[in-house]
Amino acid sequence: MEQQQETVPDWKTDFPYSTVETLQVTRRQFAKFLCLVSGGLAAGSALVAIKSAFFPEKEVTGEHFVCNRTALPVGGTRSFTIAGSTIPYILIHLENGEFKAYEQKCTHLSCAVFYQAGTNKIMCPCHNGWFDAATGEAIQGPPPRPLPSLQVIVKGDEIYVTGHPKNS
Amino acid sequence: MSNFRSAQDKAHPNKSSTLMLAIITLLILIVALQIWLLYTGLNNALTQHADVALIACIVSVLLFVAAVGLLYFLPGKRR
Incomplete structure (x- = not known):
């Protein structure tokens, strides 16, 4: 029992993590990531709309x-x-x-x-x-x-x- | 009292899995539509058609809201 406790470093006891969770993406995480991408695309579309509506390119004037x-x-x-x-x-x-x-x-x-x-x-x-x-x-x-x-x-x-x- | 969430938690894992796949499929479809909307909005903005870019933006934001709404139906973590 004492030997087992010695092989596990203290930091792992303080900050336990599962190797599977760190190496694999769950479907829940993937769905949330897709939602984040969706938000980014909506923000991109908003930027394009704002730029074209409020800061249009200058027209050539005069001859x-x-x-x-x-x-x-x-x-x-x-x-x-x-x-x-x-x-x-x-x-x-x-x-x-x-x-x-x-x-x-x-x-x-x-x-x-x-x-x-x-x-x-x-x-x-x-x-x-x-x-x-x-x-x-x-x-x-x-x-x-x-x-x-x-x-x-x-x-x-x-x-x-x-x-x-x-x-x- | 039983509600949507508790019933979902009790459902057979196959059902939860199907629901998860359906939600991910819908999210991919939404993202694909948004990519097309961004491309179309950008092209029209560059040809001085700000109205099309505005409509593309509104639809894209609505799709984002729908995507966030879909997250509510994600099955909970397996215990």
């Missing part, structure tokens, strides 16, 4: 000069940024003569996108994502959203961009 019309041949592109912002944009001169301006960040993981001349498509080389160059809609691959666009205004030989009107 910003990009380049001269003659500097951008048909099928050509030009990267630019707007003063006061670091977001990269791309201006595209489509084969049908139209000018389009989009954010140069893929909506999947923000890789830089490029216009494929002659195909009317914008491609993201990172994960083979494709967008329609005429509308910015995602047409293939992992991008979940269309490319954010700017309105292009051509004044004589000069090309300007501006934000879209709120109700468009």
Whole structure:
């Protein structure tokens, strides 16, 4: 009897624990953990809703000069940024003569996108994502959203961009 | 006086086990729905559709309340 008491350290007597309880997760614990995950997801959704409702992204205001019309041949592109912002944009001169301006960040993981001349498509080389160059809609691959666009205004030989009107 | 909890404690372990599995299945379903709601809300918020993000948030919170409510029905510890 004395020998047995000697083999059990004092701390185990003070803080008894079951090895099974420490090594295995019970179904009760798993259910509670799922509930915790559920709470985390609800909090995440709430953060997204609050951010979009009270702290929306700033709209592009005013007209910003990009380049001269003659500097951008048909099928050509030009990267630019707007003063006061670091977001990269791309201006595209489509084969049908139209000018389009989009954010140069893929909506999947923000890789830089490029216009494929002659195909009317914008491609993201990172994960083979494709967008329609005429509308910015995602047409293939992992991008979940269309490319954010700017309105292009051509004044004589000069090309300007501006934000879209709120109700468009 | 007998109540829900005492009756549950006296139930056959097979019944308690089935109830536990049912609750865990429902909780997994709720979490899966919430992941989808978060993904949808985020995508819509990024395309300036705050209303969809708000609805997704409300539904997600309601699902969380349902998940907490389900914990009430968890069978007690085996004695």
